[in-house]
Amino acid sequence: TLGGNFVNEARVAVAESPVKFFAELGDASTRNTDLFANQAGFHLAFPLVTGASASPIPQGRNAWNLMIEDSVSWLRGNHSVTFGGTFTHLQTTSYNSSLVPTVNFDVLTGDPALGMFTTANFPGASTAQLTAARQMYALFTGRMSSINGDARLENGKYVYMGNAQQDGVMREAGFFLQDSWRWKPNFTVNAGLRYELQLPFYPLNNSYSTVTLESICGRSGVADRSNVEQACNMFQPGNMPGSIPEYINFGEGEYAFKVDKNNWAPSLGFAWVLGERNGILGAILGDESVLRGGYSKSFSREGLTNYTGRYASNPGLFLFNEPDRNASNGNLGPLPLLLRDPSRHGPGAFPESPSYPFLGSINDSVNRFDENIQVPWAESVSIGLQRALGRNHVVEARYVGTRSGDAWTTYNFNEPALVENGFLAEFRQAQANLQANIAAGRGATFRYFGAGTGTAPLPIYLAHFSGVPIANAGDSSLYTSSLFANSNYVNPLTMWNPNPFAPASTSSSAGLYGTPTFRANAAAAGLPLNFWVANPDKLGGAIMTGGGGKTYYNSMQLELRRRLVNGLQFNSSYVLGNAFESQRFGGGFRRPRVMRRDAGSPGDLTHAFKANIVYDLPFGRGRRFASNAGAVMERVVGGWSLGMNSRVQSGVLVELGNLRLVGMTADDVRKMYKLRINENQRVFMWPQAIIDETIKAFSLSSTSATGYGALGAPSGQYFAPPNGPDCIEVAPGFGDCGTGTLVVQGPWLQQHDIALAKRIALFGRSNLELRIEALNAFNQVNYFPNSGIGGTSTTAWEVGSLNGTNAARVLQFIGRINF
DSSP states (O other): OOBTTEEEEEEEEEEEOOEEESGGGOSGGGOSGGGGGGGTTSEEOOTTOTTOSOOOOOEEEEEEEEEEEEEEEEEETTEEEEEEEEEEEEEEEEEEOOOSOEEEEOOOTTOGGGGGOSTTTSTTOOHHHHHHHHHHHHHHHTBEEEEEOOEEEETTEEEETOOEEEEEEEEEEEEEEEEEEEEETTEEEEEEEEEEEEOOOEESSSOOEEOOHHHHHGGGOBOOTTOGGGOBOOSOTTOOOSOOOOBEEOOTTOOSSOOBOOOEEEEEEEEEEOOOOOHHHHHHHOSSOEEEEEEEEEEOOOOHHHHHHHHHTSBTTEEOSTTOBSTTTTOSOSSOOBTTOGGGOSOOOOOSSOOSSBOOOTTOEEEEEOTTOOOOEEEEEEEEEEEEETTTEEEEEEEEEEEEEEEEEEEESOOOOTTTTTHHHHHHHHHHHHHHHHHTTSOSOOOOOOTTTTOOOOHHHHHHHHOOOGGGTTOGGGOOOGGGGOHHHHGGGOSSSOOTTTTSSOOTTTOTTSSHHHHHHHHHTTOOGGGSOSOTTOTTEEEEEEEEEEEEEEEEEEEEEEEEETTEEEEEEEEEEEEEEEEOOTTSSSSOOEEEEOOSSSOOOSEEEEEEEEEEOSBSTTSSBSTTOOHHHHHHHSSEEEEEEEEEEOOOEEEOOSOEEESOOHHHHHHHOSOEEOTTSOEESSOHHHHHHHHHHHOBOSSSSSSBOTTOOOOSSEEEOSOBTTBOOSSTTSOSSSOSOOEEEOOOEEEEEEEEEEEEEOSTTOEEEEEEEEETTTOOOOEEOOOOTTOSSGGGGSOOEEOSSOSSOEEEEEEEEEO
């Protein structure tokens, strides 16, 4: 205290939270084959079996925080002024190791055993069943399809399956000034200003790597440095003004991005006691009504894992791809690679230590932050009127709205160029070829058979499968690859849910540029390196964290309160609101952001009613009944109270996704989405007819005459995939073919908790309190709904979880002594 009206308060706080997991496995001496003798020193990923073996990952972390703040309170006249500042130091340390490599089992292309797994040897087997048989055979015979390990930086050197450590810091400082000014006896103003300076994250060692914007955009080149959503030249096959991406050191003390210095956060609020009014206004407002309003802006701080996770995704601290042995890296050697041959189980080639700049692997990703990223912010506005209802009740109505902006989001600039490179049109032709060949009895193949056969050339497929130049694609004799009949490439051609993104992907089994062989074939055929993606040298992704996300929320809130009078008090409220958030679809580069209702969990709750009631029963001394009770009678009839908490709210919103509605409208869908319990006490949200027909609509076959599976074609009302014979979306989820988004409301939630309490005086001011509480007293079952859409079995449509704090009635008995 520095004077009668001047007080200074300083605080220092330190927090630390060291955590370790599987520490007994973290020592290098334990990472040997002796501990895993029955697994040949590997973590075996058993096909078709979930959770067959544990995969402990030794790791630890510690978040060390220091906060210093000082505030001064100064009373002067009608002003109550507070000002001061804060400083925060946030530091993270973490380490982890994968312990042992992981082995996957399958029979790969090039393995002599692959020829066994055909429908000729397995009559009637589906593609999925053939895959299951192939994988189980591979497990029993020890055929390894990949050995996935990593190398981690230890003391400046890469160690296979080593233990890497990350260290980083973020700091922030700010000051504030706040004044509560009683301008008039019935009018108070609160005004303030806060300034926040968030310094970007920086590492405490030299373990991380980063990249420039040029490396994010790669060979396609930079388009606009000032706009993160237009940073790279995208969807321009053959235009390659850029360069080969390379990694550089993200060194000790180096900032992740530029400092955002424009973080001023004003606040303004008022409270106005309106006083007595006459006439109609007086009848509406009553006496001594209070009008309140306010505006404030604030800034949020991102968690440290947002930084460490982004930079750890770059090779440097970890090498994830180079040490792997797999078909994509082309380093498995002669097939089959067997578990019984340990001389071939070593890691792929990787450098001894990081040497900057370095190129990394084609399967790596490049990751960085937008250098102009801003600190996320939120604004809140409220205005409300409070009015007395008699002497004991108050009602209040107010509007509350919030807006947020510059929310961080992730951009991957390697979105495939389906349209610009002509592949979408060729994909459509492949569909037509498949149907023509099936109709002509040539089998389930989409190859070109020559003029007059009802099929057409497929130069892009041919280039990747066989390396044939585009100019020679009209020669049907060159279509000799068995991949034209491979189910991985045939299945995406289904009539009722075509999926061009499967071949236009990095998948090693179904993608046209997912293996070194296919990429080499495409280059030999004359296709440009950026034929598919903007950064073809980094197929793991060209990823940048930037701003652009935003939300808004509007609500009307009503409250009715009663002070404690005659033993009864309560507080009740009702909220009507809706929330929206910006969403990006299909990578976000082909379509603009759109504002959609927040259907998260719980997301947007349209209606919510809450009430809290306490009633002291009118028995015993000082009460209406038995007010003159003696000591014994008082202990029997006095001190009883009844309490109740109630919550009733509209159901959670469920996003059905991007669909086609057949035989029904969006309003029809919203009306039919309600609880249904069948004769076997199974819970669903849809009529059984909708479920049955939708299962048919999603049970597809690319080789049947109708395009549907064994269940046949759907009819009546049902949901269907958005893509079809007439339309294929190049921005998945946006709604070019389907609904884009369709939100329905789940069942209402109700929960009522009731408590009965009894206090018994003991001696002096001590008493014994006995309580019985019934949580969810009426045993209301609150289901957490799902959509089920897309599931091809009835069980996938079942409601499988409950909503609410107490899923069933809970009775608890409590006794305590107060003294």
